[in-house]
Amino acid sequence: MTSPLRISFSLVLLAAAAWGANVTGSVELADSRESSVRKKRNFSGVALWLEPLGASPALPASTLTITQKEKRFSPHVSIAPTGVMVDFPNFDPIFHNAFSNFAGQPFDTGLYPPGSTRKVRFARPGVVRVFCNIHSTMSAVIVVVNTPHMAMTSASGAFSMANVPPGEYTLKVWHERATEATLDRLTRRVTVTAAGLPLGTITISESGYLPVPHTNKHGHDYPPEPTGPGAYSGARK
Numbered sequence: 001m002t003s004p005l006r007i008s009f010s011l012v013l014l015a016a017a018a019w020g021a022n023v024t025g026s027v028e029l030a031d032s033r034e035s036s037v038r039k040k041r042n043f044s045g046v047a048l049w050l051e052p053l054g055a056s057p058a059l060p061a062s063t064l065t066i067t068q069k070e071k072r073f074s075p076h077v078s079i080a081p082t083g084v085m086v087d088f089p090n091f092d093p094i095f096h097n098a099f100s101n102f103a104g105q106p107f108d109t110g111l112y113p114p115g116s117t118r119k120v121r122f123a124r125p126g127v128v129r130v131f132c133n134i135h136s137t138m139s140a141v142i143v144v145v146n147t148p149h150m151a152m153t154s155a156s157g158a159f160s161m162a163n164v165p166p167g168e169y170t171l172k173v174w175h176e177r178a179t180e181a182t183l184d185r186l187t188r189r190v191t192v193t194a195a196g197l198p199l200g201t202i203t204i205s206e207s208g209y210l211p212v213p214h215t216n217k218h219g220h221d222y223p224p225e226p227t228g229p230g231a232y233s234g235a236r237k
């Protein structure tokens with residue numbers, strides 16, 4: 001005879017399989033030259049995702065907003081599933097633009113005025129580096145991935161993915177100040193069980209990182225921005 005305890009335990013397992021499990025962990029950044037990392041231990045901005053081995057998962061329709069305010073894109077780094085529609089509202093009193101000519105997906109919204117927005121759909125996976133054609137210091141990154149199982153680290157480095165179906169996955173990590181070789185070494189196969197998967201601490205070294213220089217959308221250096229009375233300075237760096 002099956003005991004009530006056994007039945008309820010089976011139900012818990014069934015529920016976990018149906019709803020998926022939690023994949024959690026934290027990221028620590030090492031060998032950094034950034035004062036926000038060295039002094040404040042700010043480990044935010046790292047993207048992590050799980051690609052299922054085998055059949056491609058269904059991707060949810062998704063939207064993402066990256067604002068332009070005080071001459072900054074915010075958030076600076078985002079992760080989203082392939083097909084995401086990204087909204088770039090301009091909350092500044094000046095014109096902005098959003099473009100990318102890096103691998104990932106080239107696009108160009110053209111210049112657009114204060115209080116308006118432009119939307120771009122990202123139909124292919126890849127790391128999309130976004131810039132503004134008139135302000136060289138404005139940049140953002142969208143990590144577009146073929147999976148719904150993704151997370152960004154908080155300032156403490158913690159991350160969490162909910163409702164991950166048990167199975168075999170490839171864990172991938174992207175961090176702006178890590179080399180490709182460093183990121184490749186962090187890629188690994190993991191098994192998610194109904195009980196979830198605690199990944200522990202993932203240490204990402206920023207050693208060897210060199211900032212990627214970028215030009216404007218025409219492939220030229222940025223002309224100096226206007227200064228002096230009447231010029232909009234935006235956020236102070």
Ligand SMILES: [Cu+2]
Nearest residue numbers: 096097132135
């Ligand atoms: Cu701009």
